[in-house]
């Protein structure tokens with residue numbers, strides 16, 4: 001069998017650029033070399049694309065990939081030339097499938113997926129529309145509501161309604177302190193905060209608004225955090241549940257990537273019937289959001305009353321071999337390289 005030309009995209013003009021580098025290094029190390037001809041494409045924080053013929057995963061992980069020999073390139077959106085075009089001499093590299101190992105805006109949000117759809121190159125993960133919806137936590141809520149699964153009560157603050165001040169009163173009418181503030185369009189807990197009073201709420205919203213101009217203010221849930229990994233297209237499978245026990249008051253950027261002290265029991269220590277319910281909800285939400293390939297679907301269990309609450313979905317979840325997504329499937333007997341094969345096969349199936 002001839003090798004598949006697989007373009008791995010990493011970095012990106014995103015607040016999660018550095019996380020993508022860690023994920024990409026793991027993905028490149030995990031891909032079976034006899035099966036894939038890997039075309040490495042690094043995207044800088046300012047959005048410049050480079051083809052990297054020789055960079056190694058170590059250099060990507062250390063955020064030193066830009067030191068390697070690199071050639072400016074772009075993805076073709078032309079159906080008759082599916083691949084990467086080098087902008088220095090016009091060299092064309094045919095691509096059979098794209099793996100956007102990109103987190104957050106400009107990578108996980110449908111933009112890259114849309115470019116692949118224009119050219120007709122299969123792309124790992126949900127398509128353009130689904131990715132865009134899942135990246136926007138406020139639109140995700142509207143779609144996920146069709147499943148009937150409980151979600152946190154919220155008010156949407158925008159640049160406009162925050163400027164004229166009306167939204168603070170509305171929040172205080174609908175919710176009680178503390179509330180949780182998060183940008184609608186980032187991941188990795190960037191821009192999130194807990195606010196205990198009006199003054200802190202004001203500050204938290206102003207700090208979150210620069211990340212895309214839309215901010216969710218939610219009821220604060222004193223919760224256990226349960227995550228599930230979903231894999232597949234029309235008939236997806238759901239992994240066992242895992243729990244995240246953050247090292248800080250909530251699962252901040254620091255507790256995710258800096259401290260490394262959060263504990264993640266897999267499977268989560270919850271009753272079987274609760275786990276079954278969560279896995280069923282995850283599947284329903286994945287299907288309602290038209291996901292393909294993979295996604296991690298995250299829940300809360302309210303510590304006070306046991307209620308299961310859908311929190312968010314990540315269409316390109318953190319993808320190191322020790323990330324939750326990979327660990328959840330490892331616990332189901334699917335090791336990392338095999339998991340990559342399956343995810344790529346689902347992209348080719350479409």
Ligand SMILES: Nc1ncnc2c1ncn2[C@@H]1O[C@H](COP(=O)(O)OP(=O)(O)O)[C@@H](O)[C@H]1O
Nearest residue numbers: 152180186187188189218219220221250251312
């Ligand atoms: N309504 C809420 N109440 C309490 N904590 C929350 C709430 N929403 C989010 N959090 C905390 O913030 C973290 C990040 O929020 P999340 O919605 O998962 O966004 P991200 O895309 O940044 O991961 C969660 O893992 C959780 O610890």
Ligand SMILES: [Mg+2]
Nearest residue numbers: 188189298312
């Ligand atoms: Mg999250």
